[in-house]
Amino acid sequence: MKIAVCIKQVPDTEARLRVRKDGRWVEEEDLPFVINESDNYALEEALAIAEQRGGEVVVISLGPARVKDALRKALALGAKRAIHLADAAFDGGDAAATARALAAVIEREGCDLVLTGSQSDDAGWGSTGSIVAGHLDWPHAWLVMGLEVEDGGSAKVTREMESGMNEVFRLQLPAVIEVQAGINHPRYASLKGIMQAKRKPIDTPTPAEIGLSADGVGAAGSKIEVLDVAFPSSGEGAEMIEGDAAAMVATLVEKLQREARVL
Amino acid sequence: MSRTVWILLQLRDGKLHRMAREAITAGQALATAVGGRASAVIVGHETDAASQEAAAFDLDAVWVADDAKLAAYTPGAFVGTLVQAVRGAEVAPDYLVAPHTYQSVDFVPRLGQQLDAAVVPEAVSFEAADDGMVFRRPIMGGKLQARVRTRGEGLAVVTVQSGAFSASDATAGSADVRALSIDFSTVAADREILGVEQVGGDQVDLSKADIVVAVGRGVGGEDKMQPIHDLAEALGADIGASRPVIDNGWLPRDRQIGSSGQTVAPKLYVAAGISGAIQHLVGMKSASCVVAINKDASAPIFSVAQYGLVGDLHEILPVLTEAVKAAKAS
Ligand SMILES: Cc1cc2nc3c(=O)[nH]c(=O)nc-3n(C[C@H](O)[C@H](O)[C@H](O)COP(=O)(O)OP(=O)(O)OC[C@H]3O[C@@H](n4cnc5c(N)ncnc54)[C@H](O)[C@@H]3O)c2cc1C
Ligand SMILES: Nc1ncnc2c1ncn2[C@@H]1O[C@H](COP(=O)(O)O)[C@@H](O)[C@H]1O
Secondary structure, eight states: OEEEEEOOEEEOTTSOOOBOTTSSSBOOTTOOEEEOHHHHHHHHHHHHHHHHHOOEEEEEEESSTTHHHHHHHHHHHTOSEEEEEOOGGGTTOOHHHHHHHHHHHHHHHTOSEEEEESOOSSSOOSOHHHHHHHHHTOOEEEEEEEEEEETTTEEEEEEEOSSSEEEEEEEESSOEEEEOTTSSOOOOOOHHHHHHHTTSOEEOOOTGGGTOOGGGSTGGGOSEEEEEEEOOOOTTOOEEEOSSHHHHHHHHHHHHHHTSOOO | OOEEEEEEEOEETTEEOHHHHHHHHHHHHHHHHTTEEEEEEEEESSOHHHHHHHHTBSOSEEEEEEOGGGSSOOHHHHHHHHHHHHHTOSSOOSEEEEEOOHHHHHHHHHHHHHTTOEEEEEEOEEEEETTEEEEEEEEGGGTEEEEEEEOSSSOEEEEEOTTSSOGGGSOBOOOEEEEOOOOGGGOOOSSEEEEEEEGGGGOOOOTTOSEEEEEOGGGOSGGGOHHHHHHHHHHTOEEEEOHHHHHTTSSOGGGBBSTTSBOOOOSEEEEESOOOOHHHHTTTTTOSEEEEEESOTTOGGGGTOSEEEESOHHHHHHHHHHHHHHHHHO
16 A cells, blocks of 8 residues: 655744744744644554555655755654655645645555645645645545544544544545544654665655646645735733742732632 | 625534534625625535524525435535536625634535635635735634735635634525525535544533643643642642643543533633644633733733733742642631
8 A cells, every 4th residue: 555645844833933024924044843743643644554554655745945854754754755845836835736736746656545634733724635635536534533444445534523523434545634633643763764764765856747837836826825924913912920930920819819809 | 896705604403503603794794895795505404494594694695505415514515516506606606705614624625626716714804905805814823823815816715713703793684595506416425424423432521610720732741740730739620731732642632622622611721831722712712711821922822811921831830839729728
């Protein structure tokens, strides 16, 4: 079984963000990047399926040169090969443009199953995997908390619903499964894995090599344009209590007793 | 040129979903902003009660696709139906508006792809600008907001975030209920539904808790949870958590608060090391008093908190625990 996993590299959720000079995105210089949270779970799920049922895992990521680190990490965890859509033409795309490129690569690869995360922690479209599935004309499921590949070309899928319920259904493979964080316990890379990863191939096709024109991908191929990004105005916001720990706590306790009357 | 907005109404147990009513408010407002009119669209089976509910709003029409194939939601059947509805419409819609529910997010991007539309997920507001509509949506887990615009003239599909528009602001009226003409022979489910199950057995019910001490990823690890337990004990509180705490196995799943977990409304909610992503906020924003403790002064949790303390929770919580004990003793 050949499984493709789409991973996105995103700013670490712990990182201090600054708005870029042109106002259209965050300043990436000095920003620490990590693999998107739900994508770690998607990768683990793929590696476990490949181990159980036989097969190989190919990781795909679209993004600038820094994305190599994320791909190396995935290779160290056990992916066999990586594909890096690194051409500048791919940059700045919305979910539609990114998914178009990912789908073209997957088509060229010929995969039996595609796993993605459910939502990226930066742009947060929550859409890319579903759109990939649309291009491939495969079934998909978003927010998957359980995946069981069955004999005979189907999979049993558990999907999260609101307020603590899951729905369970079966779909036919090939399919795109958009994994939700918490589905499994991602492994850590071994030293051996890290060493091996250095020798594993990372392919970097251009748009033309995956059969797309440069104006069909990236910002040029997008339907959504980001005008600017900003910290939301705090609105009413919290009353901020200042001082060292002791002073803050003293003020807080008094307010909880006198104002809020909850103590 | 007059613009047409279609509001996709999600049903729940044969009635309008709470967020469908918010989508009506949003869709009506969008229609006003673009100088057009809104209609509603209902996709499902045995939809009479829901279409009557929808007909009581100021809408041009309530369009209904009702078929046994739509009794259970599947993206295949819903997308297949809606693609036909849009392509076959007498007056093609310029905007589709849907509530940003887990069901919408599952099929709306694919609907957008099939219709070659621009998809704007999780809009919290919009405004008319010189060259079209500008939508605001959260990015970076709610730490930032982006203003986005759709390029080109084509169809735009917008999902609206929970709570961004108030259901009670929808304008009442009276609309005709009309059947969409759909060829259901080409509509097919792409999932075989097997059932619904409760997550994690639901042993703990936090919905009636008076005081909740909630812990987030900022606590830093399973071995660093003691200050949370100590504060909870001093306050007589229940312990809740954000999703990563659960995903990492630091607490069991039945402690999760948020859109995929429990909804709480305590009189006091202490959020420690929680950034305040919308999926968490929807589970706790009806708390009467929220105290947020976070080392990042720009964390969105402070926007819903009554009192905010910027600092390391591992320094603050032990002091707070002692102060609570002292206050209770006196
Ligand atoms: C479909 C979907 C459903 C979801 N459902 C839920 C849900 O039900 N519930 C939920 O909670 N989330 C849910 N999420 C996840 C949600 O989007 C956020 O990722 C999550 O809420 C973030 O959790 P957090 O605030 O603990 O972690 P982070 O966002 O990583 O924030 C950690 C915070 O801790 C602070 N911090 C770090 N160290 C310290 C310290 N020493 N002292 C004080 N502060 C510190 C940081 O400044 C930061 O603000 C869902 C996501 C999706 C896509
Ligand atoms: N640039 C990218 N490269 C590879 N995968 C991506 C990229 N963007 C999004 N994805 C995948 O699509 C999922 C959903 O992302 P999004 O639609 O941006 O919320 C992510 O979790 C990834 O698995």
